[in-house]
Amino acid sequence: MPEKVSIVNCFGEDHVSLTKAVTHAMDLLDSPLSSIRSGSRVVIKPNITAQDISWRQGVVTNPNLVRAIIEVVQQYNPGEILIAEAIAIGLDVKRAFSFLGYDKIARETGAKLVDLYDEEFAHFSIPKGKLHHSMEIAKTVMGADYLITVPVMKTHVATEISVCMKCLMGTISVEQNKTFHFSGLWQSIIDLNLAVKPDLFIVDGTVAGEGDGPMANKPVRLDKVIAGMNPRAVDMVAARMMGFEPGESALLGMAAECWGPLPESEIQILGEPLEKTIKPFKRATNSVAAREGITYLNGNACAACAGVIELALRRAERVEALDKSRPLRILFGPDAVIPQKEGTNLVVGRCLSQLKDAGYFVPGCPPQVFLISDEIGEMAGCERGFGCKEDYMFCDTDFISHSSRNHPAS
């Protein structure tokens, strides 16, 4: 049986127009919502990665689309509908709900807003996980009778694309989230997708995001909704719509390594023909720019590591921390070696952890942008914005692969 993915046009950005689009997308998929039982609990998990950025920027889910989904779901008479999110570390989802107008949607539709960080998390086992044998996931999500995720379609500096598979990171605890970057982000996302299995994915392609996601995307107006029941199939279609060639996304490549191949010929696209929807997106930054006083020692690094380093350097430049840290050598990539010279080294990435005592060290695979910029800030005598870096390093190696590279080179 082919995996079905529907692509539909939206004729307007209000929730009434979007309700028609969602209804059409569901009809094309043979009404997956009809399996919602009367009186059951439906959880809708949007993609809210920022607390004060408009949905028109292509960074967070369009609330009008969530409202449209609620109205379509209500036709199946569920007992309650929750809109649930665990926002990125350091941000406040209640503020985001209010800023984006979710408060009003909840009032007008009777849906309930849930900050998952206020709820309980529990360990759920992942027998087939490669890095993680269990994960701390929100019980509200795992206990849903019917789970729908509504990711924004966008490019991302650490994962190239962020659609259905990546969106599930908004279901885990803060502590679990920190282990993802430390132990290997891409494989962790794949393991997470073995644990959390939404019933339906409805991708927000009304305004998608190109460039430096997850927070600094530039908007691309597409006026599309994409839906399906298989996250990998939907991600493959969304990647093609964003101009990625088959096999180009390393995250999808890793999914194929873990779960076996999913040829495009086994995906049935319903509604708009794929060729008509392709619009090449600007990729997220994936290289470092030349800078006076900064030497890069790139030892065959993944593009993601170069991208996060570049974004961190720009951030450090904005607060003038970089000026105070020059001259500086930055080592990244598994084959980087320390030159026999005096000078300050910044060693970036888990695959260089054997060099962690050779200078300033930032863990992670790839590391978070804010951890790198915090480290540069610390060199310059600034206070760290995100707390102690040891909070992001884990001694428990049970869940960590012993290979030096947790990403395929890209």
Ligand code: SF4
């Ligand atoms: S394997 Fe190394 S270079 Fe690649 S993302 Fe991880 S830390 Fe960076």
